[in-house]
Amino acid sequence: MGERKQVEISAEELEKQEYYIREVRRINDEQREKARCAPKYIILTYGCQMNEHDSEKMNFMLSQMGYIPSDNIREADIVIFNTCAVRENAELKVYGKLGHMKTIKKIKPDVKVMVCGCMMQQQHIIDEIQKSHRHVDAVFGTHNYHKLPEFVYESYSAKGTIIDVWNIDGQVVEGLRSIRKFDTKAYVNITYGCNNFCTYCIVPYTRGRERSRKPHDIIAEIRALAKDGVKEVTLLGQNVNSYGKTLDEEYTFSRLIRDINEIEGLERIRFMTSHPKDLSDELIYAMRDCDKVCNYLHLPIQSGSSRVLKKMNRHYTKEQYLTLVEKIRREIPDISFTTDIIVGFPGEMEEDFQDTLDVVRQVRYDSAFTFIYSKRNGTPAAEMSEQVDEKIKHERLERLIALVNDIGAQINETYRDKTVQILVEGPSKTDKTRLMGRTPQSKLVNFDGSDELVGKLVSVRINDPKRCSLNGIVI
Ligand code: SAH
Ligand code: SF4
Numbered sequence: 213m214g215e216r217k218q219v220e221i222s223a224e225e226l227e228k229q230e231y232y233i234r235e236v237r238r239i240n241d242e243q244r245e246k247a248r249c250a251p252k253y254i255i256l257t258y259g260c261q262m263n264e265h266d267s268e269k270m271n272f273m274l275s276q277m278g279y280i281p282s283d284n285i286r287e288a289d290i291v292i293f294n295t296c297a298v299r300e301n302a303e304l305k306v307y308g309k310l311g312h313m314k315t316i317k318k319i320k321p322d323v324k325v326m327v328c329g330c331m332m333q334q335q336h337i338i339d340e341i342q343k344s345h346r347h348v349d350a351v352f353g354t355h356n357y358h359k360l361p362e363f364v365y366e367s368y369s370a371k372g373t374i375i376d377v378w379n380i381d382g383q384v385v386e387g388l389r390s391i392r393k394f395d396t397k398a399y400v401n402i403t404y405g406c407n408n409f410c411t412y413c414i415v416p417y418t419r420g421r422e423r424s425r426k427p428h429d430i431i432a433e434i435r436a437l438a439k440d441g442v443k444e445v446t447l448l449g450q451n452v453n454s455y456g457k458t459l460d461e462e463y464t465f466s467r468l469i470r471d472i473n474e475i476e477g478l479e480r481i482r483f484m485t486s487h488p489k490d491l492s493d494e495l496i497y498a499m500r501d502c503d504k505v506c507n508y509l510h511l512p513i514q515s516g517s518s519r520v521l522k523k524m525n526r527h528y529t530k531e532q533y534l535t536l537v538e539k540i541r542r543e544i545p546d547i548s549f550t551t552d553i554i555v556g557f558p559g560e561m562e563e564d565f566q567d568t569l570d571v572v573r574q575v576r577y578d579s580a581f582t583f584i585y586s587k588r589n590g591t592p593a594a595e596m597s598e599q600v601d602e603k604i605k606h607e608r609l610e611r612l613i614a615l616v617n618d619i620g621a622q623i624n625e626t627y628r629d630k631t632v633q634i635l636v637e638g639p640s641k642t643d644k645t646r647l648m649g650r651t652p653q654s655k656l657v658n659f660d661g662s663d664e665l666v667g668k669l670v671s672v673r674i675n676d677p678k679r680c681s682l683n684g685i686v687i
């Protein structure tokens with residue numbers, strides 16, 4: 213599977229995209245003359261950074277077509293749901309919102325409703341939309357969202373829902389630009405798709421087989437971002453550690469890190485997600501040696517029980533994971549770890565769960581994303597017997613969260629009176645008169661300061677650590 217060669221479909225598809233952008237822009241400019249205001253759009257994004265970044269690229273296309281952003285679903289002329297299929301509750305939220313759009317569309321029949329992203333890569337979801345959500349104007353998937361301008365154009369004349377979901381998965385689309393949420397930091401895709409087939413996970417089915425972008429394309433993109441004032445990049449892939457495997461040349465993730473570290477103007481490098489089974493010694497040394505790489509690692513464990521990990525098809529044991537963490541800490545002593553944990557995987561017993569708690573105690577994660585196992589149609593785990601009782605799953609989740617929070621708060625307390633380096637991102641979410649930024653370890657810090665600090669690296673002394681964030685004073 214990993215052997216399959218990837219193809220690029222840049223020039224031809226992008227030419228088509230530009231044509232439709234121009235056509236929609238023409239229509240929108242005419243409308244604007246009449247209505248004296250520009251049409252508005254909103255994208256509601258669910259799921260992971262992949263989806264967030266795809267939405268940033270759609271933001272760019274929409275602005276080129278003459279739309280302006282809105283944060284109000286009722287006033288938007290085009291509403292796009294970029295969906296996630298990883299757990300059932302993510303899917304239920306989208307169905308809820310689509311129901312709401314039916315009501316809005318009764319009052320505002322011209323509003324365009326489009327649904328894309330991971331959910332749409334599953335036939336039973338498309339069937340459901342065709343059956344129960346006929347007010348949707350277009351459905352497209354994770355491999356062809358670059359065709360959004362065409363869907364917008366076609367939706368003016370189409371009768372019924374436009375459905376265009378690609379199931380090919382050997383493709384990389386280059387040359388899509390994005391409008392980012394922050395000026396100072398940016399996401400950069402390095403791999404698409406996943407070949408790991410963890411038995412609980414839908415992602416390999418919704419995002420297709422793993423493929424890597426060429427190093428030259430990635431480096432050129434980051435150089436351009438750095439020139440544009442971006443100080444921090446987060447390299448994105450479902451498993452960044454296997455970067456390069458589908459390329460014609462010999463080129464690894466650790467080499468990519470070393471090459472990106474040389475880019476002038478760039479201050480920080482982050483990446484996610486790292487699969488423990490593919491984290492090489494070379495990567496640890498590259499992280500240690502490269503001054504721009506943040507001392508932070510998101511290293512999903514999923515379960516602390518070797519027995520459960522085997523059933524999950526994760527290819528490491530509890531002991532191997534702990535040894536890896538130890539090795540990384542030896543080379544990079546002030547590194548911090550975060551993780552993903554699933555409770556209630558089929559067959560998980562109390563003693564398996566105790567192993568998970570044990571790993572949390574030993575590693576002492578700064579924080580963890582904790583999930584209740586959710587059965588996904590078409591994945592091997594959905595067919596496993598011994599599905600865990602809902603009540604037990606919830607009770608385990610609560611115990612896990614209590615432990616994670618307790619350790620997180622203890623770690624935050626150790627920051628009291630310490631000076632940390634912050635990349636200032638913008639106004640604080642909780643109090644707009646203050647600023648916020650993150651430490652290399654990705655800790656959120658709030659502090660007083662003037663707007664000129666945005667985009668700069670500043671030293672902040674922590675005087676008031678809280679459970680989920682830190683407060684400090686610029687020094
Ligand atoms: N590629 C990344 C993340 C994939 S999805 C990785 O391998 O770490 C993000 C997280 O969702 C996973 O790490 C996992 O913890 C969780 N997840 C995936 N499928 C799930 C399921 N069926 N039920 C509950 N959580 C799930
Ligand atoms: Fe899903 Fe596993 Fe791939 Fe992550 S590595 S996306 S959890 S299959």
Ligand code: F3S
Nearest residue numbers: 259260296297298330
């Ligand atoms: Fe969800 Fe798709 Fe990401 S399923 S977690 S949005 S890759």
